[in-house]
Amino acid sequence: MGCVESLNYEIVLRDATFKESRDYIKAHFTEFIDVQPGFKVFDTHVIGLPPIAIGFEGNFIIFPFTKPCHGTFLLRVEDAKEAARLRALKK
Amino acid sequence: MAGEPAANPATALLVLGCPQVPVQTSIALYLINRLKKAGITPIVAGNKAANTLLVVADPDRHYLGEVMDLDRAVALIADKKRDFDSCYVFIHNDAGVSYAATMGAISKAKLYAIVYGEHFDEQVKKIEFPCTTIAAKAVHSPLPLKKAIDEAKPWVA
Numbered sequence: 419m420g421c422v423e424s425l426n427y428e429i430v431l432r433d434a435t436f437k438e439s440r441d442y443i444k445a446h447f448t449e450f451i452d453v454q455p456g457f458k459v460f461d462t463h464v465i466g467l468p469p470i471a472i473g474f475e476g477n478f479i480i481f482p483f484t485k486p487c488h489g490t491f492l493l494r495v496e497d498a499k500e501a502a503r504l505r506a507l508k509k
Numbered sequence: 510m511a512g513e514p515a516a517n518p519a520t521a522l523l524v525l526g527c528p529q530v531p532v533q534t535s536i537a538l539y540l541i542n543r544l545k546k547a548g549i550t551p552i553v554a555g556n557k558a559a560n561t562l563l564v565v566a567d568p569d570r571h572y573l574g575e576v577m578d579l580d581r582a583v584a585l586i587a588d589k590k591r592d593f594d595s596c597y598v599f600i601h602n603d604a605g606v607s608y609a610a611t612m613g614a615i616s617k618a619k620l621y622a623i624v625y626g627e628h629f630d631e632q633v634k635k636i637e638f639p640c641t642t643i644a645a646k647a648v649h650s651p652l653p654l655k656k657a658i659d660e661a662k663p664w665v666a
Contacts, residue, residue, distance in 0.1 A: 435603040436603055436604075436606070436607045437635075454614055455607075455610060455611035455613075455614040455615060456583065456586070456587035456611060456614060456615035458587070463580075463583050463584055463587045463611075463615075465583070465604075465607045465608055465611045466607045466610060466611065467606070467607060467610040467635075467637070467638070468610065468614055468638075484604050484607050484608070485556075485604065486525075486526050486527040486555075486556050486559070486579065486602075486604050486605070486608070487527035487529065487556070487558075487604070488604070489602065489603055489604050490603070490604065490607065
């Protein structure tokens with residue numbers, strides 16, 4: 419998941435539990451999709467208990483990123499192309 | 510034929526968590542030894558710190574075999590490029606539960622959750638996916654967790 423480091427991301431939540439991250443997305447974003455663990459967002463395989471929520475806000479994608487020592491971070495990244503690809507999965 | 514190794518020996522992936530709880534490295538080496546004695550090939554996947562603790566402790570690789578980066582292991586399994594017969598996920602925090610759930614979803618391996626730490630029971634409650642849970646309150650002394658593993662004998666299953 420080294421590619422996350424190369425993304426221009428904003429940390430929405432840090433050192434959260436997976437449940438806190440999922441609840442945050444569902445409470446704060448009206449538009450989201452549920453995916454299974456291992457699903458690829460950018461070049462990152464998302465980690466977590468299914469279903470994993472990924473939120474949208476315009477061209478921003480809000481998704482969980484889990485590290486063994488630091489819990490789950492909720493990252494917000496702007497990418498119109500990736501947002502369009504993920505939104506297409508809803509149809 | 511008796512005495513000859515199997516053509517395709519069973520494999521076991523050990524998914525290490527954050528090494529901040531001391532028992533992890535000790536129990537990982539113990540489990541690797543038991544798996545190897547049972548004819549199972551262990552492969553370790555962890556972050557840099559967790560892997561380095563094992564590699565430094567076993568410089569001549571008496572116990573350790575293949576060691577890989579945890580993110581790479583997840584990618585290989587998720588992309589269907591590799592899988593294992595069994596998978597042992599070391600859990601002492603929320604991230605550990607997330608990794609175990611992920612392995613359960615992306616891998617066909619028989620899943621074992623090895624849960625330890627001061628608040629091991631809180632993590633056990635979060636495990637709502639199919640797996641065999643082996644748990645004990647173990648932080649500095651590995652003996653309670655070793656006992657739980659010996660009773661479960663996962664290398665026999």
